[in-house]
Amino acid sequence: MTILARLKRIRLPRFREVVGIALGCAVVALSLNLLLVPAQIAPGGVSGLAVVLYHLFGLPVSVVLLVVNIPLFVLSWFVQGSRFGINTLLGSLLLPLFVELTAGLSPVTGDLLLNGIYGGIVMGIGIGIVFRAHGSTGGTALTAQMLSKYTGFTVGQILLGIDFVVVALAGFVFDAELAMYALIALMVCTRVIDLVQQGLRNAKAAFIISANPRVIAQTIHEELQRGATILDGHGAWSGRELEVLLCVVNSAEITRLKTVISRIDPQAFVIVTDIQEVQGEGFSK
Known part of the structure; x- marks a missing residue:
């Protein structure tokens, strides 16, 4: 399929979707700058990698997110087709923007357990809102979908593997205790995403x-x-x-x-x- 044909198939997002993606990205940004980044908690994925690189080399979290997400989006668009669309690109751009805008905010608490739990809750709420708006924050989800196409592994298995590698890297760079807090944040975040998407009415x-x-x-x-x-x-x-x-x-x-x-x-x-x-x-x- 030609690039022009793919561009014609792109569906422009509705206003409600744009608002939802923007709101969700803002909430994720707050979880990073208020809770996770100050506590050196890396909850898997590109966000977790950004936390590690920030404390290791001083690279701004927003820059890492942008540098990783945009090439992944372009590669996924060519490999997987136009179904990733504008909503995913929007999330990939808005998340780094909101992270940069909220970078100067002061941490909420110095308690590592509270940072891990509430960081996971707030991040899960944000990602869940983005998903409900038919969007994505890019990152490892795009990587997993690409690798799943050429390997025998499911998207969920690949995401779990990537998250494990990032958390293990955080444990190596920081310490084992912070890696355990990162696992708590990751599990809480995953559960909250499900709750936001499915609702509380079981x-x-x-x-x-x-x-x-x-x-x-x-x-x-x-x-x-x-x-x-x-x-x-x-x-x-x-x-x-x-x-x-x-x-x-x-x-x-x-x-x-x-x-x-x-x-x-x-x-x-x-x-x-x-x-x-x-x-x-x-x-x-």
């Missing part, structure tokens, strides 16, 4: 095998204002045909659901499982 799915599936479905609709789907099943041991009821509810509603089921059919067989994400009527869009 959902559960219930598979119900009962002699009265339609009565249970009707009662669920009347008392919980939730829908249900009837699936065709076949008993492996009995050989008889049966109907399996599938119902998705919020975590707070699962007790009420089980109460309804046991009231109608105490012998019902119920499987409840966690759902990572759900979209549609009655849930997030």
Whole structure:
């Protein structure tokens, strides 16, 4: 595909996406300058590498981010195609900009544990906001996607490997204790990113095998204002045909659901499982 053809396929970001990416990058920048950089905590990725190089050679964090991210973006664009688009380029430019603008702010605390935990929380919130705006801060995500294309490893495995190398480098340059704090920040950041992307309203799915599936479905609709789907099943041991009821509810509603089921059919067989994400009527869009 020619460069001109790729340029024509680029989708310009919507205003809401631009605001989200800018806000997320600003929050990430605050996590670096207020919490992580002063404490010498390198939470993996390009940001962690920038922290190490800052304390080792005095290189500004913003410069390292820019110097690493932009070439990676250009290389990824040629290797992977235009799907990286303007949103990724925007994040790759705005993050160094906000890091530079907030570089003069004073650290919040000198406690290493607090820096690690809250640095991870704030960074996770920022990256999560960027992801929800369909953007990216560039860095190791681009590297992982490129390497995944030519190796047998998944993007997640490559990201984990890169983060481990950066944290190990921080342990070698600083000390083992700071590397352990970096691992705390990395784990907290990863979890918070998931929470921001998926939201706090966790959902559960219930598979119900009962002699009265339609009565249970009707009662669920009347008392919980939730829908249900009837699936065709076949008993492996009995050989008889049966109907399996599938119902998705919020975590707070699962007790009420089980109460309804046991009231109608105490012998019902119920499987409840966690759902990572759900979209549609009655849930997030």
